[in-house]
Amino acid sequence: MTKIKSLDDLRQKKQQLEQSLDIREKSDHPENLVQIKVAMATCGIASGARTVMNALVEKIKKENIPAVVTQTGCMGYCYAEPTVEVTKPGFDPVVFSYVDVKKAEEIVDKYILNNELIDGILPANYQTI
Amino acid sequence: MYKMQLLVCGGTGCRASASATIVEKLNESLKAHQLTEEAQVVTTGCFGFCEKGPIVKVIPDNTFYTQVKPEDAEEIVAEHILKGRKVSRLLYENPENQEHIADSRHMGFYQKQMRIALRNCGVIDPENIDEYIGRDGYSALAQVVTDLTPEQAIAMVKQSGLRGRGGAGFPTGLKWEITSKFSSDQKYVVCNADEGDPGAFMDRSILEGDPNSIIEAMAICGYCIGATKGLVYIRAEYPLAIKRLEIAIAQAREYGLLGNNIFGSKFSFDMELRYGAGAFVCGEETALIASMEGKRGEPRVKPPFPAESGYMQKPTNVNNVETFANVPVIFLKGPEWYSSIGTEKSKGTKVFALAGKINNVGLIEVPMGITLREIIYEIGGGIKNGKKFKAVQTGGPSGGCLTEAHLDTPIDFDSLVAAGSMMGSGGMIVMDEDDCMVSIAKFYLEFIVEESCGKCTPCRIGNKRMLEILEKITQGKGNMEDLDHLRNLAYVIKDTSLCGLGQSSPNPVLSTLENFYDEYVAHVKDKRCFAKKCKALARYTIDPDVCTGCTICARNCPVEAITGEKREPHFIHQEICIHCGVCYQKCKFNAIIVE
Numbered sequence: 111m112t113k114i115k116s117l118d119d120l121r122q123k124k125q126q127l128e129q130s131l132d133i134r135e136k137s138d139h140p141e142n143l144v145q146i147k148v149a150m151a152t153c154g155i156a157s158g159a160r161t162v163m164n165a166l167v168e169k170i171k172k173e174n175i176p177a178v179v180t181q182t183g184c185m186g187y188c189y190a191e192p193t194v195e196v197t198k199p200g201f202d203p204v205v206f207s208y209v210d211v212k213k214a215e216e217i218v219d220k221y222i223l224n225n226e227l228i229d230g231i232l233p234a235n236y237q238t239i
Numbered sequence: 240m241y242k243m244q245l246l247v248c249g250g251t252g253c254r255a256s257a258s259a260t261i262v263e264k265l266n267e268s269l270k271a272h273q274l275t276e277e278a279q280v281v282t283t284g285c286f287g288f289c290e291k292g293p294i295v296k297v298i299p300d301n302t303f304y305t306q307v308k309p310e311d312a313e314e315i316v317a318e319h320i321l322k323g324r325k326v327s328r329l330l331y332e333n334p335e336n337q338e339h340i341a342d343s344r345h346m347g348f349y350q351k352q353m354r355i356a357l358r359n360c361g362v363i364d365p366e367n368i369d370e371y372i373g374r375d376g377y378s379a380l381a382q383v384v385t386d387l388t389p390e391q392a393i394a395m396v397k398q399s400g401l402r403g404r405g406g407a408g409f410p411t412g413l414k415w416e417i418t419s420k421f422s423s424d425q426k427y428v429v430c431n432a433d434e435g436d437p438g439a440f441m442d443r444s445i446l447e448g449d450p451n452s453i454i455e456a457m458a459i460c461g462y463c464i465g466a467t468k469g470l471v472y473i474r475a476e477y478p479l480a481i482k483r484l485e486i487a488i489a490q491a492r493e494y495g496l497l498g499n500n501i502f503g504s505k506f507s508f509d510m511e512l513r514y515g516a517g518a519f520v521c522g523e524e525t526a527l528i529a530s531m532e533g534k535r536g537e538p539r540v541k542p543p544f545p546a547e548s549g550y551m552q553k554p555t556n557v558n559n560v561e562t563f564a565n566v567p568v569i570f571l572k573g574p575e576w577y578s579s580i581g582t583e584k585s586k587g588t589k590v591f592a593l594a595g596k597i598n599n600v601g602l603i604e605v606p607m608g609i610t611l612r613e614i615i616y617e618i619g620g621g622i623k624n625g626k627k628f629k630a631v632q633t634g635g636p637s638g639g640c641l642t643e644a645h646l647d648t649p650i651d652f653d654s655l656v657a658a659g660s661m662m663g664s665g666g667m668i669v670m671d672e673d674d675c676m677v678s679i680a681k682f683y684l685e686f687i688v689e690e691s692c693g694k695c696t697p698c699r700i701g702n703k704r705m706l707e708i709l710e711k712i713t714q715g716k717g718n719m720e721d722l723d724h725l726r727n728l729a730y731v732i733k734d735t736s737l738c739g740l741g742q743s744s745p746n747p748v749l750s751t752l753e754n755f756y757d758e759y760v761a762h763v764k765d766k767r768c769f770a771k772k773c774k775a776l777a778r779y780t781i782d783p784d785v786c787t788g789c790t791i792c793a794r795n796c797p798v799e800a801i802t803g804e805k806r807e808p809h810f811i812h813q814e815i816c817i818h819c820g821v822c823y824q825k826c827k828f829n830a831i832i833v834e
Contacts, residue, residue: 113495116503117381120372127373130279133244134362135374137299138344150323164277167242179242180300181323 129171136178144177144222146170147195151184158210159192165211166194169218177222187232196221205232243278243320246296248361250285250447251440251479253293257309258282261293264312269320278320281370284448286361287602288348291331296343296361303343304329334598334620351618353580354604355588356404356441356564360448365483368490371451377496379570380455380462384504389419389463396463396566399574400586405431405522405559406637406663407739408585408652411566414556418546419464421554426466428457428510429550429557431527432473432480435519436635437686439666441590442560444602446473446480449564450487454497454510456563459570461508464556469510472527474517484512519636519690522664523738524549524557526692537694538738559664561590581607585651589662595632595669596623612646615669626671630754634663636683636690637743639750640676659750661743675772676755677762681709683747691740698741701732705748714775717763726752771833774818778834781822783808785830792822792831 114120136143148154148163163181170177187193190207196217197203206217207230220226247253247262265280286294291305295315302325304315311329318324330339331346340346354360363370371377383392397412418426430453434442446453457469473481488510491497499507513531520526521536528550530536549555565587569577578586585607591614594600598620605614611631615621622628630640639660641648648654652662670679684706693699708725711717729745729752736742752759761767768776781792781801786808793801793809800816803809811822823831 113493114377114502115495117385120377120381120502123369124372124375124378127369130241131363131370131373133242133299134246137301140299140301148323150321152322155322163242178299181243183322183324 133178136176140178142176142199144175144199145197146177146179147182147197148179149183149185149187149191149193149195150181151188153184153188154191154193157191161211162192162194162209162214165214166218169215173218173223175218175222190230190232193232198222202234205234206230207232241277241279242299244298245278245280245315245320246283246298246361247280248284248286248292248294249282249365250289250292250360250444252285252289254479256293258293258307260309261295261307261312264309265295265316268313268316272316272321274316274320278316281364282366283362284360284365285357285444285602287352287357287444287604288599289602290598290600294361301342301344303331303341303346305331347617347620348599348601348603351605351609351613352603353588353606355568355580356445356561356590357448357602357604358568359452360444363449365448365450366486368451368487368494368496371449375571376451376567377455379567380458380496381502382570383459384462384502384506389465392459392463392570393419395574396569399569399577400581400584401562401565401569401577402585402652403559404561404565404589404664406634406661408662411558411562414546414558415460415463417544418554418556421547423554425468425551425553426464427550427553427555428460428464428466428469429524429527429531429545429555430457430469430471430563431522431524431557431559432471432477433515433517433522433527434474434477434560434664435517435522435690436637436664436666438594438668439592439635439664441592441602441665443477443480445560445564445590446477447483450480450484451491452567453484453560453563454487454491456566457510458497458501458508459566460556460558460563462506464554466554466556467507467509469508470513470531470550471510472513472515472521472531475514476517481512481514488512518692519686520692520738520740523740526738527557528555535692537692538740540737561665582649582651582654584653589650589665591665591667593619593667593669595667596626596671596674597621597669598623607651608649610647610649611641614650614667615646619669622669622671626673628669629672629674630670630676630679632660632668632670632679632683632747633666634661634743634746635666636686637661637739637746638663638666639746640670640679640754641750642754644754659753660746673770673772675713675768675770676751676758677709677713677768678770678772680748680751681706681713684709684744687740687744691744695735695737695741697732697735698737698744701728701736702741702744704728705732705745709748712759712762713768713773715762715766715773719760719763722752722756722759722763767834774820777818777820778813779811779816779818779820779822780832780834781809781811782830782832785828787828787830789827791825791827795821795825797821 402408526538788806
């Protein structure tokens with residue numbers, strides 16, 4: 111183990127470690143963050159939701175976006191899987207359909223970063239309480 | 240990078256219910272489902288909700304699984320981690336409307352809490368110093384030793400208003416300042432981890448869940464008072480806390496966070512453990528120091544205070560575990576932030592161990608100034624089995640019993656003393672209508688008599704005499720004079736005992752005499768115990784309408800006090816009955832009435 115000899119050493123060390131603790135910090139106040147939910151029921155998984163979720167996690171990390179990616183059960187849109195619900199702080203949730211890795215990146219680049227809506231949005235027909 | 244984490248409680252309580260096996264099983268299941276790259280299992284410290292342990296919390300969606308068994312591990316992984324479906328049968332059920340609450344932030348138990356001393360308990364892996372560093376660990380120490388003079392640092396602790404959490408509530412900054420003023424070739428920082436109050440376990444939980452915070456705070460204290468050596472006096476009955484503290488000390492040494500020239504400064508600090516054998520009196524600082532020196536754990540006359548002449552006759556600063564746990568936060572968030580929490584004279588938060596007849600038994604941390612009602616009814620979820628609240632005992636054997644009239648008093652050091660109890664280390668035992676207050680006072684006195692070191696006469700003999708009077712009363716042999724004797728004796732012990740143990744030992748008796756005088760009178764005059772706890776005062780009779788004449792009571796009565804014909808109602812002869820209760824236990828038809 112390398113010694114921590116100065117305040118800078120400690121800061122560096124902290125930065126390296128922050129990522130693994132990041133999701134624990136974020137889970138305490140998700141309402142201030144972009145919340146991304148990937149539907150991961152049997153239908154979702156069968157259509158590739160797991161790869162989509164991993165891609166989203168990677169992309170969020172790369173772009174350094176304050177977001178929390180969670181999985182959820184079947185949202186009921188089995189015909190349009192994989193589906194992803196994005197809730198930006200202060201906005202209503204938006205559900206994207208037929209999401210693949212490419213579309214996942216598009217969601218991040220266009221909707222999350224620039225507020226641009228993209229094709230394949232499902233009309234919201236439910237309320238989350 | 241993991242996208243999900245499973246936090247499993249590794250505190251003593253949950254480990255006793257097989258949480259270590261749960262960790263194993265979770266790991267096995269993750270492996271079987273090839274999810275080891277995506278999800279990670281972390282063993283953390285105590286979540287506080289011990290009533291519902293073992294706890295498994297899934298992050299980032301904050302799902303709080305309660306009373307998990309090892310065989311549930313596979314279902315959690317297969318359903319929640321793989322498919323995103325929460326296992327609803329393991330979720331916390333809101334007792335008010337039987338609805339499941341998945342997110343711990345929405346549970347009544349957590350809503351009113353504010354966690355400073357317990358900030359990392361249930362969040363980080365206590366056996367991995369990296370997780371502590373990742374949560375700003377050791378940043379306060381770095382800031383103090385590189386940027387501040389000891390005087391500046393002490394000024395910040397004073398400004399924060401932090402008071403000792405061990406019981407008496409002495410201002411921490413002032414204690415540090417006094418110790419810093421004495422010059423000596425060697426000074427010591429001592430952490431008092433001899434948690435002795437029955438039912439209190441906050442110090443253990445902090446050491447088990449976040450041992451590095453204590454190391455960091457002790458080093459800060461060392462820098463402030465000019466000490467290079469830290470000692471933790473911990474009871475040998477806390478093996479898990481000892482193990483985790485040892486791991487943390489070894490890891491801190493490897494990183495150079497303990498040792499010479501910490502953070503490149505001129506400050507050096509190292510620490511070691513001293514084991515106690517679990518005597519209540521050793522929580523008193525002079526007795527603690529004597530025990531650390533290898534002598535009998537007996538207190539001595541103060542002054543000189545340990546700040547002047549403590550361990551090995553050197554200036555010594557003794558603080559309690561919870562006090563230390565608050566220290567790094569004061570530097571990270573600033574003394575103004577800290578002093579904005581709490582009441583005028585008691586700043587910050589206090590950890591309480593909720594126990595007794597309450598729905599949510601566990602460890603809670605609340606801002607000073609919260610009321611007992613909020614703690615008992617909102618956090619604690621009210622009284623078990625819908626019974627009626629009777630009293631709450633705070634401060635352990637040194638504290639007192641508070642009644643319904645005190646429920647809306649804001650709690651802080653001074654208001655509790657004014658109400659005839661004390662903060663103590665934060666034990667809080669809730670009692671319902673089935674508890675006999677005379678028996679409760681007797682219980683605490685039995686504890687004191689057992690734990691009194693015997694050095695001074697008032698405590699050694701006085702408490703013994705008080706106990707004898709209480710025994711007399713509970714056996715129905717007391718008279719009204721005994722109550723006066725009891726009160727006089729209590730004041731003498733309070734005024735003349737050598738140390739804090741003796742001075743506060745009559746508190747349970749005095750506060751019950753004050754608040755439940757009628758109950759004492761009922762025991763003495765009417766020879767009745769309304770709570771039916773004092774067996775000698777119970778009156779057993781047979782309900783002739785219910786009795787079937789099965790003869791089981793008569794056959795089991797050891798003194799042949801029951802007579803009656805077969806298939807005819809039986810009768811208990813009160814002049815022979817010795818109130819043993821055997822008939823009550825044996826009767827299959829609930830025909831025995833206890834009054």
